[in-house]
Amino acid sequence: MNIKRFIQNFSYTLIANLLSVVISTVLILIVPKFISVENYGYWQLYIFYSSFISYMSLGLTDGAYLRYGGYEYKNLHKPVFVSQYWFLVIFNVVVNFSIAFVYGMNSTDPNKSIVVLLTCLTGILVVPRSLLTFMLQSTNRIKEYSIITILERIVYFGLVILFLLFGINKFEYLILADILGKVSSVIYACVVSKDLVFGKFESIKNLIREIGINISVGSKLLIANFASLLIIGIVRFSIENNWSVETFGKVSLTLSISNMLMLFINAVGLILFPALRRTAEDKLPDIYRLMRTIIMVPLIGILIFYYPAKVLLSSWLPQYAESFIYMALLFPMCIFESKTLMLINTYLKTLRKEKMLLIINLTTVVLSFGLAYINVFLLNDLNLSVFSITLLLAFRSIIAEIYLSKVLHIKVKRDIVLEVSMTLVFIIVSWYFEIRIALIVYFIAYILYLVLKKSDITYFIKNARNILNSQK
Template sequence: MKSILKNLSFTLSSNLISIIITSVVTLIVPKYLGVNDYGFFQLYMLYCNYIGFLHFGWADGIFLRYGGAEYDCLNKHQFSAQFFLYTSFTLFIGISICMFSTFLTSESSKAIIFVLTGIAVILLLPRTFIQYILQCTNRIKEYSVLIISEKIVFIVLVLFFLLMGNKSFITIIISDLCGKLISLLYSLYQCRSILFSKPENIFVAFNETYKNISVGIKLMFSNIASMLIIGFIRLSIENQWDVATFGKVSLALSISNLLLIFIRAVALVMFPLLRRTDFSKLSEIYNNLRTGIMIPLLGMLIFYYPLKEMLSIWLPAYADKLHYMALLFPICIFESKMSMLVETYLKTLRLEKKLLIVNLITLILSISMTMYNVYVIHNLDLTVLSIVILLMFRCTIAELYLSKNININVKQDLIIEIFLSFLFIITSWYLGDFRGVLIYLIAYMLYLYIKRFDIVYFIKMMREYTRRK
C-alpha cells in the first residue's frame, strides 16, 4: 500500500505541475500570439496527437504484454533489439513526412507545420517506447520526471521567446520540440541498462516484433478511433471555417480538457496495479473509485460561469467563442471516467477488442453527425455540441458492457449523471449567468443527498487505506 501511495503521489505531483504549465500556456500563448498563429499552433498540436499511432501498435503490444512486470526481470537483449528496430522505423517515418511535406499542402505555413511534425515524430516515438516500459513496470517516479522535464523546458522557452518579442507559432513549436528532445534524452538515460545492451538475434527480434504488433494493433486502432471522434470534428471545422475560428474553438476545448491531464496520469498508475489485483476485488475497487471521481467532477461544473467571465476579460479576442465552454465542459466528466476507470479496466481484463468496437461505433456516429452538421447545414453550434454527445455515448456504452463483466449495476448512476450534464448545458447555454449556476447547484446538492451512503462508505475506505500506510 505504501508503494501505491508513493507512486500515486509522484504521478499527481508531476501532473499537477503539468496542469499548471499547460494552464499558463493555454492562457498566455493565445493572449500574445495572435488568433491566426494560435490556430496554426493548435493545428500542429492536433497532428502531434496522432503521432503515437505511427508505430502501428508496436509499443501498445509491449504495454499490454508486459504490464505489471518487474523492470529488472525484463529480457535486456530482447528489448534492446526491439528498440533498435523501432527507432529505425521511426526515423524512416519522420524523414518521409519532412520530405513530402510540400506535396501534402500548397500552403507554406501548413507545409512548415508538416516538417515540424516530422521532426516531432523522430523525437516522440522513441520516447513513447520507453514511456511504456516505465509505465508497465511501475517506474512511476522516472516517468513523472520525464513528463515534468518536457513541460518545464517548453514553458521556459515559450516565455523567453515572448519576452524577446518573437510572437510566431514557429518559435512556440520549436519550444515544444526542445522539450520533447530533453525528455527523450532523459528517458534514454533511465533505461540505458536495457536499451544499450547487446541486441539479440535479428530474426528472433522480428518474431518478437510480430507478437507485439499483433497484440497491440487492436488497442492502437481503438486509440485511433477514440481520437478521431473529436479529431474528425476539429479537422472539419478547420476545413469549413477559417483558422481563427478553429483556434478559438480549440481554446475552449483545451480549457475544458485541462483536468484530463490529471485524470489520465492516475490511470497510468492504476493499470499495472490492477493487473496484479485479484479479480474478485475489482468490483469493489471500481465502485469506490467511481464515487471518488464522479462527486468532484460533477461539482466542478459549478465554476463554469466565473471562469468564463474571467477568461472573457483576459482574452477578449476569443470572447465570442468562449460560450462554447458551456457545451464542452461536461466532456471532462465522461472522458475522465472513461480514461481512469472504463478503459483501464477493459485493458486489465484484456478486453481491448470490445473497446475497439465501442470506439469504432462512436467514430461512425461522429463522421455521420459531422458530415450533416458541418457540410449540410453548416452549423457550428451543433458541431461543437456533438462532441459531448458522442463522448457521453461512448462512455455510457463502454461502462454498461464493463459492468456486466465485473457484475455491478451502474444504470441509475448513469441516468443521474447524464441528466445533470444536460441540465448544466441547457442552463449555461440559455441563461449563462448566476441563475444557471444556482439551478445546477440545487440539482447537484440533491445528487449528493442521493449518493450520501456511497460517499460515507468511500470516506470510510479511504481512512482504512490511510491507516494501513
C-alpha cells in the same frame, strides 16, 4: 495492491500532472494574449497533428505495455527492447520524412507545410520514447516516468515564456520550444533506461518474433486508441476544413481549457493499471465502485467553476470572448472522458478486453463521421459541431461502462442516468440563462445530486480503508 507503493507513485504523478496542469493553464492564458489569432491557430494545428503522429508505433509499444504490465524492471529481457527501440527509430525516420516530403510537394499553404514538417520531426522523437515510458509505467517505475514528463514541460514552458518576453511571437518558435522540450526528455529517458536503448541486440529471428507478438497484441489497443482520438479529431478536421484556421484556433482554445482537468485525472490511470494487474480479480468490482465515487462526485461539482472561469477569461482574452460560450457545450466532456480514461479503459485493459474497447471506439468513430457530415457539411452549424464532441464522448463512455458493468457484475445504470441528467441541466442552463441564474440553478441541482448519492458516499467513507488494505 501495495498501498504504500501506490501512494508513493501517486505522489510522483500528482506532482508531474499538477505541474503539467499549471504549465498548460499558464500557456493557455498567456500565449493567446501575445500572439495573433492566426498564429495561435497554426500552433494549435501542430498540437492537433502531433496527437496523431505519435501513433506511428504499429501497436508495438502498446503490446509491450500490455504483455509486461506488472513485471519487475530487472526481470525484463533487455536485448529485446534495445532492438525494438532502434527498429522504431529507423521506421519513424523513414515514414515521417516521407510524409513531410509528399505533403510539402503538394501543399499550397507554406505555413501548413512547416507545421507538418515539424510534426513529423516530433514523431521521430516521441514514438521510440513511448517504448521506454510505457515500460517504465508497466514496471512501476513511476518516479522516472514522472521526471520525464516534468522535464519536457519545464523546458517547453521556459522557452515559450522566454520567446514571448523577447517579442518572438511566431508559431514556428512555439513549436520549436515544444520540440526542444521533447529532445531533453528523450535524452533523460535514454539515461534512466539505458539498458533498454544501449546494449546487446536480440537475434533477428527472436526480434521478428517479439515484434510480431507485440504488434499482434497491441494493434487492437493502438487502433482503439487511434479511434478514440478520431472521435474528436474528425469533428476538428471538419471544422478546420470548413471554417478558417482562426476559427479552428478559437475552438481549440475552449477544448484546451476543458481538457486541463483530464491531465490530472489521467494520472491516476497511469498508476492504476500496473496496480490492478497485481490485484485479485474478485476484488476488482469493489475497487471500481470505490474509485468511481472518488472521481464522479467531485467532477460533477467542478462544473460550477465554469461560471467564474467564463467571466474571467472573457475579460482577459476579449478577442476570444465569443468562443467561450462553447465552454458550456464542451466543459461536461470532462465528466465522461475522465471516467473513460481513468476507470473504464484501465479496467478493460486489465481484463484484456482490448477487442471490445476497439469495437466501442470504432462504433463511435462511425457516429462521429455521420454527425460531422450532417453538422458541418449539410447544416454548416458550428454550434452543433462543437456540441457533438461532448455527445460522442458521452455515448462512448455510457456504452463502454454498461458492457464493463456486466463483466464485473455491478449496477451502474442509475449513476449513468444521474450523470447524464446533471450534464443536460448544466448545458441547458449555461446556454440559455444569464450566468448568475445558471450558477444558482446548477448549484441547487448539485445539492440534489449529492443527496441522491448519499448511500455511495457513505459506502466510500466506511469501506475505503478496508478495501484498500485487503489489497496489500
